[in-house]
Amino acid sequence: MTNHPAPAAPSGTDEVVELCRDLLRIDTTNTGDNETSAGERVAAEYVAERLAEVGIETELRESAPGRANLVARIPGTDPGRGALLVHGHLDVVPADPTEWSVHPFSGEIREGYLWGRGAIDMKDFDAMVLAVVRQWQRTGVRPPRDVVLAFTADEEAGGDYGAHYLVDRHPELLDGCTEAIGEVGGFSYSVNDDLRLYLIETAEKGLDWLRLHARGRPGHGSMVHDDNAVTALAEAVARVGRHRFPVVVTPTVRAFLEEVSDALGIELDPDDPETAIAKLGPIANIVGATIRNTANPTRLAAGYKDNVIPGRASATIDCRSLPGQSELLLEQLREVVGPEIEVEYVQRQPAIETDFDGALVDAMAAALRAEDPGARPVPYMLSGGTDAKAFQKLGIRCFGFAPLRLPADLNFSALFHGIDERVPVDGLQFGVRVLDRFLRQS
Template sequence: MNEVAQICSDLIRFDTTNPGSGERPAAEHVAGLLSDVGIEPTVFESARNRTSVVARIPGDSPEALLIHGHLDVVPAEPADWQVHPFSGEVVDGCVWGRGAVDMKGTLSMTLALVRDWARRGVRPKRDIVLAFLADEEATGEYGSRYAATRRRELFDGCTEAISESGGYSVQAPDARIYPVAVGERGTAWMKLTAHGVAGHGSRPPKDNAVAELCHALSRIASYQWPVRLTPGVAALIAGLADILGEKIDYDRLEEEAERLGQAGALFKAQIRNSANPTMLEAGYKVNVVPGTATAHVDGRFLPGYREEFLETIDRLLGPKVTREFVNIEDAPSAPLDSPFFGRLCDALVAEDPAARPVPYVMSGGTDAKSFADIGIKGYGFAPLMLSPELDYYGMFHGVDERVPVEGLEFGVRVLDRLLTS
């Protein structure tokens, strides 16, 4: 097995499930891989076993590029998988396991590359700051937020960053599309509370908190958010129309997204805000009307539409339901007309002449939000060539997550071109 695949397998074998026992063993392993080749790591904890690693590789320019990724993964139920999710086995040319795609495969590409540089004496064109972080699969409080605020000095000189959720191949008829993320939707995780009058379940209802909350959740769940085309999404749709050689009807974008399959999935969730009820809690006995009822809602808003989102939520909640934030983070964006974005695209085309890069806005969120708060422009760029039959989106937090060994090798070559040319 080559080094990038071996590193990926080894990282997957560390069970860094979040919530769980923490990232420390995996972080120490990463620190060892760096120190073994003379790269000095900084290892720090935000809480017991919530461990991150940062290292700087000097380049020809003090202006630095940040490459960040997370060590934690979401839970996996072994009984649901064909191959044990923490085995790191290589089967049918793929490394299997939780985190193969999200995102230990990407970490392994970075580690394999910088270890090779160290052995060959290669010096990048600019300083490279590597960050292997805890807690991305929650709020980042114990990872990127802590690092960006409490260890800010480690990121001095960083102007741009690259990380997950971009640079991977999407197969379309006669083309391989590579979305490169220039932004992501903001996060508004909210706890809703309805207050009513507690009483006996047999009495006529009066300000029933459960009913009031259900009415509010129904209004939120059934609301059709208006289409809002941000510059990044508009550029994506225009690019897809050019690549596919066909017109995309802007008045029917949801239907067009379905029609275009994997290519359409690149913008289906990114054309509007969203709010999904995810948790409910109320009552303790069938014949008692509780005085309060609570729910949680996962809200996401497009860059530039935070206020519109919150005003709409407040209107849908009505006067008897209040909200508080569990987590609120703005929607970051990076310029798609920058020379750096062009270099990202050029590196892909250099390794895959059939590549057609397009700008992209992520529907979810990453640690890029924390680094945007300290002025670092984040791009989603974890280059990966995928087989057309692999459902990339389905493997994010899904079962049978796996990454092709050849895809990892492709990613190492693309990153090498980007960082040394």
């Protein structure tokens, strides 16, 4: 009888695609409503099972029925150092299958990409983290300091049932964490064949979700009516949608633009940053939103019958403020909508910003350059928000670093919350290699 050796355990780069594919096939749609959101606990239990297979114990905390968060701690060789938090959310925004080329929860591989809702926001990073730590456990690797893994719910609706819940209700699970990495950063922007900028998030705009209310005199829809709440609201919303706030260049954005200007060989006019930004192609939308406060109407609500003029009409405005400018944005918006419109806060989370320096940044740069000699790491500000806003409340210094090397022709920014979301398979494998190097050096 011949004894055959057991098959070798898969490497992280081998299994990251299947891990990500499994996660994409779990529908974790976050509608913003507990009654209709789905799957976060199922995904958290899947992650727990994959970690348990390699001997990593986990703590699961359910913030509401079906809304689960998972935390695990991997001991480092120097427990006296501050721990590094590595966080990723498990929820995704809704997706309409009729708009997609593939079913958004199929996890289909096509044309070198893995397709599905969450492929880049952010089940790709969740899978990378799982692949790296599973490989460590199989090969006996220990990180230089404690690494705390957090897989959260509800990021796509502000994190009340996710990261903020952990911070407010279970901060002991994050004890000792001094720095953190998560989405959206570490992705490449190709300048030419020999140079790629890797954008590392060191700042993100504040979240200021507002609701506008207009009041008027109810009446019959067939009458001439000069005090219509819908009309007043529509006029105010139109003014908001057309308004452009003044340009303000923050330290992070200035540093990014200086790096970009040098890499592209263009002059940067401090009084006209939009000219430089316009040359950035697919990432211009993200960067262009970081030089001013923004306010975009997203929802309207009024009336209860076709022939009744309602006495009240409301609109939701998605505002994003630059660091330190939340109050100023509110003042500016009140001027735009006028005194007759009531303004109510729905949710408010401050902007965050940190410097682009220190040992952690050096480790990010070294890991990127080791896998891509053409890498040039640069700081940038995210126009949206992440769970970092919650973790920063504990004094944790937060960065966006979920490494991906992207094809030069991929419109990466359009995939966030867009149709046909997908991640390049070789980009996933690149991310595992970079993340492995980074965490071993951090």
